[in-house]
Amino acid sequence: SQKIEQNSEALNIQEGKTATLTCNYTNYSPAYLQWYRQDPGRGPVFLLLIRENEKEKRKERLKVTFDTTLKQSLFHITASQPADSATYLCALSSGGSYIPTFGRGTSLIVHP
Amino acid sequence: DTAVSQTPKYLVTQMGNDKSIKCEQNLGHDTMYWYKQDSKKFLKIMFSYNNKELIINETVPNRFSPKSPDKAHLNLHINSLELGDSAVYFCASSQDLRDGGLETQYFGPGTRLLVL
Numbered sequence: 001s002q003k004i005e006q007n008s009e010a011l012n013i014q015e016g017k018t019a020t021l022t023c024n025y026t027n028y029s030p031a032y033l034q035w036y037r038q039d040p041g042r043g044p045v046f047l048l049l050i051r052e053n054e055k056e057k058r059k060e061r062l063k064v065t066f067d068t069t070l071k072q073s074l075f076h077i078t079a080s081q082p083a084d085s086a087t088y089l090c091a092l093s094s095g096g097s098y099i100p101t102f103g104r105g106t107s108l109i110v111h112p
Numbered sequence: 113d114t115a116v117s118q119t120p121k122y123l124v125t126q127m128g129n130d131k132s133i134k135c136e137q138n139l140g141h142d143t144m145y146w147y148k149q150d151s152k153k154f155l156k157i158m159f160s161y162n163n164k165e166l167i168i169n170e171t172v173p174n175r176f177s178p179k180s181p182d183k184a185h186l187n188l189h190i191n192s193l194e195l196g197d198s199a200v201y202f203c204a205s206s207q208d209l210r211d212g213g214l215e216t217q218y219f220g221p222g223t224r225l226l227v228l
Contacts, residue, residue: 043219
C-alpha cells in the first residue's frame, strides 16, 4: 500500500542551525511533491513544490531536494529562527490524480 | 482579504445532531476540497468539487453531504453526528488542475468539531 512517512518525533534544534526534515514514500510514482507549514490552530500553508524531474528547489532560507531513486525528499531551513517552529507536512501527487496525499508532518522546535 | 474562510471556527454539539460548516474562497479557483484532520494529525481528503461538480468522494459515510451553490462556496452538512466525527475540518481550494495546473492547496483556518 502507498505510504508517506515523516518522522513523528519532534525535531529540536538551536537557533541559527540548519533544520533538515525528511519525507520518505513507498509505492508511489509522484509527479511532484509539496511542503506545507502548519501552525497550531491554523490551516496548512504552501511553501515549496518540486517536480519529479527536479533535484532541488530553493526559496529564501528554504531548500527542498527530491530523490526519486531513494524515494525521499529533504526539506532544509537554514539559519533557523524560533519563528520557524511549526509542523511541516509533505504532500505527494501522482500523475493522473490531482489530489495531494499528505504525510502526518514533523514538528520542528527552534530554541533561542 | 481572507482567501479561504470557514464558519464556524468552533462547533460543539451533541451526538445525533445535524450541523453544517460553510466555506468560501475569493481566489477565483475552480476546485474546492474538504479535508478531515484527526487527533493523530493525518490530513485526509473527503471531497473535491470542480466548478460545482463533485469530482472526488473518498470513503466517507453518506451522513456527510457537501453542497456547492457556486464555485466560490462549498458547504459541508453532517447528519446524525457521532463521537468519531470529532476532528478539525479544513476547506481548501486550488486552480483547475485538469488543464495542467498544479495542485497547490490554499487552506481555510479550520473548523474544530467536538461531538459530545
